[in-house]
Amino acid sequence: GENVEQHPSTLSVQEGDSAVIKCTYSDSASNYFPWYKQELGKRPQLIIDIRSNVGEKKDQRIAVTLNKTAKHFSLHITETQPEDSAVYFCAATPLSGYSTLTFGKGTMLLVSP
Amino acid sequence: NAGVTQTPKFQVLKTGQSMTLQCAQDMNHNSMYWYRQDPGMGLRLIYYSASEGTTDKGEVPNGYNVSRLNKREFSLRLESAAPSQTSVYFCASSERGPLSYNEQFFGPGTRLTVL
DSSP, rough: OOOEEEEEEEEEEETTTOOEEEEESSTTTTEEEEEEEEOOTSEEEEEEEEETTTTEETTTEEEEEEEEETTEEEEEEESGGGGGEEEEEEEEOSSSSSOOOOEEOOOOEEEEO | OOOOOEOOEEEETTOOOOOOEEEESSSSSEEEEEEEEEEETTTEEEEEESSOOOOOEOSOOOEEEEEOOSSSSSSEEEEOOGGGGEEEEEEHHHHHOOOOOOEEEEOOEEEEEEO
16 A cells, blocks of 8 residues: 655744655555645645646645655745644545545644744 | 534543544535544544445554445444544545545544543
8 A cells, every 4th residue: 555754753944934844655656645734723624736747836835846756745835934833744645446545644844933 | 514524522431432423524525534643643544435335444444433324424433442542533525536636624623532
């Protein structure tokens, strides 16, 4: 089955800095890679996703890049703000039938004012 | 639209007790999922139901059973609770079906403590 590794487990930045979270996956058949944000005590929510036919996708201050050859993908947050503080999860899935998401263990991002 | 709802929000059980966690969605989604979240372990899939009438094991199914009661509702049962089942449980739903990879929508979670 799929295995997703996520690094770092914690990340502290100053407000205005950039933050990068990296994930690797094992199943070369995986072709959908979403990122979820979970604020303290809240439910996970999708913030951005990327499909294997795209190398990069941007949405305002967040972007995701994908390198299928190396089997890794990354989340980039620019101009970080205190409200970006949360746990971020990457996930991967091969698109075959009713395949399910495999999540990384999460990265706790702390943005200090 | 309430989205995905879960009951109860909190529960304390003694070892050996049983309970059922309820989940319902009003988005007409085909697929529903149960996850557990433990510190440092991410979200681990317990069981899922790809469509009404089907259920399948996920990564950590031992000690749990599920029922897809209808298209809206998907329950998770602990027959004999153990301290290792202390966790936060999330239900989720999605439109996903063959050859689609739609967003999963999560419920607010149930925080379960087994003493």
